[in-house]
Amino acid sequence: MTNPNFQSLDMDYLKGIAERVAKEKKAEREAQKNRKETKPEPIVQEQAEPESKPIFINGTINPDEYIQISSTDEVIAINQSHGNLRYEEAHKALLSEGLKIPTPNIFMKHFRNVVDAYTNKSNLITASGKPLGKKQTGELYEKLTHDCWAWLNAKFVKGNGYLNLNLNLETVVGMDSKGKILTTTLPLETCSNQDAYVNLDFNNQGLAKTVYSNQNYEQGKNIRFWYPRENAVARFGADSDRASLSCDRSPDDRDSGLGVFASAQQGASVSQKNGGKKQ
Amino acid sequence: MTKENVKKALDRMEQGTYRNTNEIVLGGVPFSARDVLVKAPIISRLNAYYVGGTGEGKTQLANDLCGYFSDSSCYAMGRADFEPSEIMKSMNWDLLRKLQAGEKVPEGELEKLSENVNKCFFYVDELNRCPPIVQNYFFDFFDGKLVHQGKIRNLGKEGYSVGFASGNLGDGEYVGTSQSDRALKDRMHLILGIDHPLFSTTSFDDLMIFSGSKKDPRASLPQTQEGMTSEIIQANKEFQARPLNPILPFLGVYLTKGLDYLEGPKAHSKKAIKDSWYHSNIEGVREDSDEGIIFPMSKRAVLSAQALASAFQFIAEAKGQKVANPAELFLDGLKLIVPYSGILHPTYVEQKHSGDVYSAFDEAMAFSREEILKKQGKLEEAVLLAETGDKNPKLLKSISGSEGRWACVKDAISQYADYRKANPSEEGKALKEIIKEAHDMD
Numbered sequence: 001m002t003n004p005n006f007q008s009l010d011m012d013y014l015k016g017i018a019e020r021v022a023k024e025k026k027a028e029r030e031a032q033k034n035r036k037e038t039k040p041e042p043i044v045q046e047q048a049e050p051e052s053k054p055i056f057i058n059g060t061i062n063p064d065e066y067i068q069i070s071s072t073d074e075v076i077a078i079n080q081s082h083g084n085l086r087y088e089e090a091h092k093a094l095l096s097e098g099l100k101i102p103t104p105n106i107f108m109k110h111f112r113n114v115v116d117a118y119t120n121k122s123n124l125i126t127a128s129g130k131p132l133g134k135k136q137t138g139e140l141y142e143k144l145t146h147d148c149w150a151w152l153n154a155k156f157v158k159g160n161g162y163l164n165l166n167l168n169l170e171t172v173v174g175m176d177s178k179g180k181i182l183t184t185t186l187p188l189e190t191c192s193n194q195d196a197y198v199n200l201d202f203n204n205q206g207l208a209k210t211v212y213s214n215q216n217y218e219q220g221k222n223i224r225f226w227y228p229r230e231n232a233v234a235r236f237g238a239d240s241d242r243a244s245l246s247c248d249r250s251p252d253d254r255d256s257g258l259g260v261f262a263s264a265q266q267g268a269s270v271s272q273k274n275g276g277k278k279q
Numbered sequence: 280m281t282k283e284n285v286k287k288a289l290d291r292m293e294q295g296t297y298r299n300t301n302e303i304v305l306g307g308v309p310f311s312a313r314d315v316l317v318k319a320p321i322i323s324r325l326n327a328y329y330v331g332g333t334g335e336g337k338t339q340l341a342n343d344l345c346g347y348f349s350d351s352s353c354y355a356m357g358r359a360d361f362e363p364s365e366i367m368k369s370m371n372w373d374l375l376r377k378l379q380a381g382e383k384v385p386e387g388e389l390e391k392l393s394e395n396v397n398k399c400f401f402y403v404d405e406l407n408r409c410p411p412i413v414q415n416y417f418f419d420f421f422d423g424k425l426v427h428q429g430k431i432r433n434l435g436k437e438g439y440s441v442g443f444a445s446g447n448l449g450d451g452e453y454v455g456t457s458q459s460d461r462a463l464k465d466r467m468h469l470i471l472g473i474d475h476p477l478f479s480t481t482s483f484d485d486l487m488i489f490s491g492s493k494k495d496p497r498a499s500l501p502q503t504q505e506g507m508t509s510e511i512i513q514a515n516k517e518f519q520a521r522p523l524n525p526i527l528p529f530l531g532v533y534l535t536k537g538l539d540y541l542e543g544p545k546a547h548s549k550k551a552i553k554d555s556w557y558h559s560n561i562e563g564v565r566e567d568s569d570e571g572i573i574f575p576m577s578k579r580a581v582l583s584a585q586a587l588a589s590a591f592q593f594i595a596e597a598k599g600q601k602v603a604n605p606a607e608l609f610l611d612g613l614k615l616i617v618p619y620s621g622i623l624h625p626t627y628v629e630q631k632h633s634g635d636v637y638s639a640f641d642e643a644m645a646f647s648r649e650e651i652l653k654k655q656g657k658l659e660e661a662v663l664l665a666e667t668g669d670k671n672p673k674l675l676k677s678i679s680g681s682e683g684r685w686a687c688v689k690d691a692i693s694q695y696a697d698y699r700k701a702n703p704s705e706e707g708k709a710l711k712e713i714i715k716e717a718h719d720m721d
Binding site: 008009010011012013014015017018019021022025147149195226229232237238239240241246248249250252253255257258 | 521522523524525526528542543545568605650659660662663666676677678679680681682683685706709710713714
């Protein structure tokens with residue numbers, strides 16, 4: 001690739017930016033150094049370990065890499081895995097390992113748990129029964145509010161649910177011996193029918209109920225919601241701009257960055273392949 | 280540094296009969312109405328289309344402009360049967376006489392190019408008095424070229440020619456006018472509603488116009504001042520030699536590819552569903568997103584916007600003014616390009632803004648503008664790193680995730696970094712030295 005046009009860019013302008021960046025970084029380093037010299041590092045006290053117990057998962061996933069989801073019998077991976085697969089391919093890959101793609105209901109419960117833990121309202125407990133440390137909780141919060149992209153187990157098909165949208169919710173429940181995925185379909189419950197920032201208040205299917213008062217992203221306080229469209233599937237994503245629950249995505253999309261936060265059920269039989277490991 | 284003779288040329292363009300002392304602030308810099316309506320397009324060789332109601336000064340502006348170019352100007356009036364070749368081609372009378380005398384002449388040469396092809400300034404008054412089919416003949420004309428006997432020829436001299444036009448855009452109040460299609464508007468580069476409060480005369484201007492010695496409502500003819508074509512060409516050459524602000528091309532990627540992005544459809548593209556996009560909003564305008572109200576800009580429009588922002592910077596520097604933020608100047612300059620360009624959804628302009636394209640533009644661009652200015656620091660740092668052949672994944676991620684309207688900008692920066700890694704520039708190496716110690720390349 002050659003493009004002589006690049007030669008005509010104003011390098012003095014970039015030089016000004018370089019000097020500004022260098023100055024900022026230097027000031028930042030000095031401030032950091034001063035902080036270290038003048039202030040002892042605060043001792044971060046882990047909250048008292050809550051009463052927690054490991055849950056039994058019949059398999060070999062690493063229980064330290066999964067989080068329990070309170071009021072459910074499911075655990076969910078801390079890290080995203082199984083990238084570069086289409087919706088159906090992702091389901092098959094996970095099911096063959098005894099794992100599954102979380103439904104919006106499970107995932108949004110987990111999301112709220114993470115937000116609550118980050119704001120010190122509760123703790124996250126791993127599948128091995130250990131509380132997740134503050135630092136890891138903070139990292140997980142950042143991931144879910146700024147840096148993830150994952151399929152959710154929900155397809156919206158023509159039906160007779162929530163009248164405004166006239167759709168049903170199809171979820172994958174398993175796979176038969178021939179590799180065909182098995183689904184169950186329920187009428188769509190009432191949910192927001194607006195593409196908007198919404199409160200972290202979800203119906204029993206994990207879909208947003210109410211529009212947020214302010215239509216700007218506020219990390220940990222709202223998410224962007226894209227209401228269900230016929231034959232679309234659900235995804236959860238977060239980037240530098242916002243976190244969003246999108247119920248209008250094509251099941252045929254595929255991208256190396258698009259994966260799954262694998263979930264597993266207590267007592268499920270799970271194989272070791274890739275479970276909970278970042279690819 | 281702008282040369283003295285260029286400054287003189289810019290000062291001379293302040294003169295003329297058209298009076299408008301409105302101050303127009305772009306990128307935080309105050310510009311005169313003539314800076315905006317005349318100097319910027321002339322210096323940067325961008326075509327301009329003055330639109331607005333009748334009797335607001337369009338023809339007077341045209342006469343002033345013809346005065347600057349004097350013998351190198353060509354003025355035409357839009358008519359139903361007009362087409363540009365009328366003023367560009369003429370009969371070769373010598374050959375015709377020979378033919379009439381029974382001599383054998385090459386028939387294809389009976390028509391020759393007229394002297395007008397060497398002129399630098401073309402003005403079509405009342406352009407939209409030409410019906411749409413005739414307006415289509417102007418595509419090449421406003422592109423500064425002419426096809427004659429199967430060959431393409433540039434208009435003007437020393438690579439300079441520019442086209443201006445005027446028209447009474449309105450919804451039926453002008454008899455005999457037609458709509459102009461988007462392809463022609465795109466070629467007009469700038470479309471300026473000169474009777475809109477943004478650009479129109481001040482109350483005091485009106486008072487001075489009404490209380491002056493002139494008792495004739497007709498536009499005054501060009502003043503008999505000496506033309507300044509060669510100074511304008513020189514100023515344009517100096518303008519062309521200036522480097523482009525390195526952030527603007529990346530903003531261009533956002534305005535073409537980023538604004539094209541749609542969350543829902545499979546191809547994530549407004550262009551892919553353009554027919555249904557233009558037919559959306561029939562039942563009302565959705566207010567939760569700008570996706571249904573603004574279409575991506577064309578590449579030509581982005582190039583125009585870059586040139587215009589550079590021209591404003593050039594003019595500001597000639598006056599000794601500093602442009603604090605070139606990105607903001609670029610965004611404000613879009614106001615001269617986008618509102619009439621056809622990329623704002625017509626239902627949105629009509630229903631939400633009662634047909635005021637400038638108000639519609641401000642609202643439609645508000646989200647993008649805020650995003651661009653919010654991300655500007657990160658964007659500049661990432662472009663700086665890319666120039667040195669490096670990229671910082673954390674920094675790129677702060678600009679965009681894997682999808683969304685900013686992903687294209689992130690990709691462009693990343694690919695530019697790859698390009699610069701393979702083709703390092705001397706300037707890039709020098710920049711690397713400055714930031715080597717400072718930047719954490721994690």
